[in-house]
Structure formats: C-alpha cells, structure tokens
Amino acid sequence: MTRKKWSFLFTVCLVTALIGCGQKNSQVDKNNNEELNKLGQIQVISREEGSGTRDTFASLAGFNKDGADGIDKTVNTATIADSMDSVIETVNKNPSAIGYVSAGTTGIEGVKTLEINGEAVSDNKGKYPLTRSFYLAYSGTLNDVEQDFMTYVQSAGQEMVSGHYETIAKNATFLSNQSEGTIRIEGSTSMAALMNEIADAYMKMNTHATIQVTATDSTKGLNSVMLGNCDMAMSSRDLKDYEKELLNYNTVAKDKIAVIVNQKNPLSDITLYMLKSIYTGGVKNWEDLQ
Known part of the structure; x- marks a missing residue:
C-alpha cells in the first residue's frame, strides 16, 4: 500500500475516533444536565453570622459587603447551620443542598467535595483558592x-x-x-x-x-x-x-474550606463565580448552572 493511502486511512481513523469521543462526552454532559434538572431549587446552607468559616468563605468567594467589617451578602433564604456537623447532616439528607465546612471536619467522607476552579481540596501546591x-x-x-x-x-x-x-x-x-x-x-x-x-x-x-x-x-x-x-x-x-x-x-x-454537595449531585467542579452567584441568590436552581 502506498504512503498516500496509509495517510488517508490514518486520517479517517483519527476523525472517527474524535467524533466518537465527542459523542461520548456530549452524552455525559446530557446525563449530567438531566440529573441537575431533577435537583430543582438549590438549598443554600450557610454558617451563622460570627462564624469564622462564613466570614472567610464570603471574603474568598467575593461577596463580602462594603469592606472587611461589613455583613456579607449571603441570600436571606439560606438555611443557617450553627456547626459544621449540622452543615454536613443537612447536605447529606438533601440532594439539592450545598454547603461549606473545614476540610478537616470529621464525617465529610459521607458527602461529595467539589473541586474549585479545577483545583481539588487535597491539592498541596498552594493553588486551592479557599485556604485560610x-x-x-x-x-x-x-x-x-x-x-x-x-x-x-x-x-x-x-x-x-x-x-x-x-x-x-x-x-x-x-x-x-x-x-x-x-x-x-x-x-x-x-x-x-x-x-x-x-x-x-x-x-x-x-x-x-x-x-x-x-x-x-x-x-x-x-x-x-x-x-x-x-x-x-x-x-x-x-x-x-x-x-x-x-x-x-x-x-x-x-486549613482549607471544602464546598460540599449531596452524593446524588452530578457536579464535580464549580467556580468561585458560580459560588458567589449561588450564595447571593443570583442563581436559584441547579439547572441554571448548565
């Protein structure tokens, strides 16, 4: 077989593989979107005012109000939890919930920890954005x-x-x-x-x-x-x-602040901008993150 024919066959195989991969990824995205649609309205879980975790989370996610000494802009429909255990318990029971806790919290294994801006909470290179x-x-x-x-x-x-x-x-x-x-x-x-x-x-x-x-x-x-x-x-x-x-x-x-969701939530990654939108009420439903 001539070199020209080999080159043609290689190109066909490569294109076919790429199309198949694209179809597979599209199907995964479609499945994730369907699962997100089922979750409905986001149940925002926040710590109480005075909590250092809440203060730091709001500051790093960019929704502090009028300077470091102001009250943050957490949406007023948020469910307030007075401890990390309470946050984990609520998220564990409600598939639509999202919360934040210290990454060193006992019991965090029962929920899903999201990557932030593509960085895992286990990152030891100093790139994880919610560090304190x-x-x-x-x-x-x-x-x-x-x-x-x-x-x-x-x-x-x-x-x-x-x-x-x-x-x-x-x-x-x-x-x-x-x-x-x-x-x-x-x-x-x-x-x-x-x-x-x-x-x-x-x-x-x-x-x-x-x-x-x-x-x-x-x-x-x-x-x-x-x-x-x-x-x-x-x-x-x-x-x-x-x-x-x-x-x-x-x-x-x-310490690092971990953002947690229910195990039934298909998300694995979220951006700081998305977190700000969720916690300030700009995004109210999981499907709006698509």
Missing part, C-alpha cells in the same frame, strides 16, 4: 503555663495538626516547664476538635495544667478574650483591624 489560617489570640502577655502551652502547639503539637491540616512549623521536641494553672480557650467550632486533641496531649505532658476548650464561634471567642472571660480565643478567620490592635495572635495551622 487558624489562630490562637490572647490579650496582653501570656503567663507561664499559657506560654508553655503555646510553645507546645507550635512545636510538638504540629504532629496532631498534620493529621487533618497543614502545619505551620516542623514537629519539634518539646520539654514542658511544668507550670501550673488553668487555660480557658473559646471560639471557632472548626478549631475545637483540633484544640481538644492538642490540649489532651499537652495535659499528659504537664499534669499541673488544666485546659478547657469551649466551641462557640470565632467572633464570640475573640469578644470573650477581649472582655477577659477566657484566656485564648480560637479564630478561623483573619482578625479585623480593631481586633489586631487589642489582641496578640499566633498562627497554629493552615
């Missing part, structure tokens, strides 16, 4: 036991951080000074489980210390430490300017 820091904030100067605990969090405590979050320092050897006292920690529900784990490990090393962790939300924790009602505040959002003037704070971990 966890902070411990305090007023004035730390006493001996508070400083000992803070040193532990930022050294040996990073071993526990690495289980679900990104560390801010290498796991280092720690020797407690065995200071006595009670440390009251209050704030972010996203941080509470991690802080409890770290606190339990620290109290085994320093049996003279007692650490009490109370989960409320970031804003309540920061207000409480400013009023002297607790010793440290857990904040899963950046501190506002006036809070930075009144408090000192240390970064203890890096």
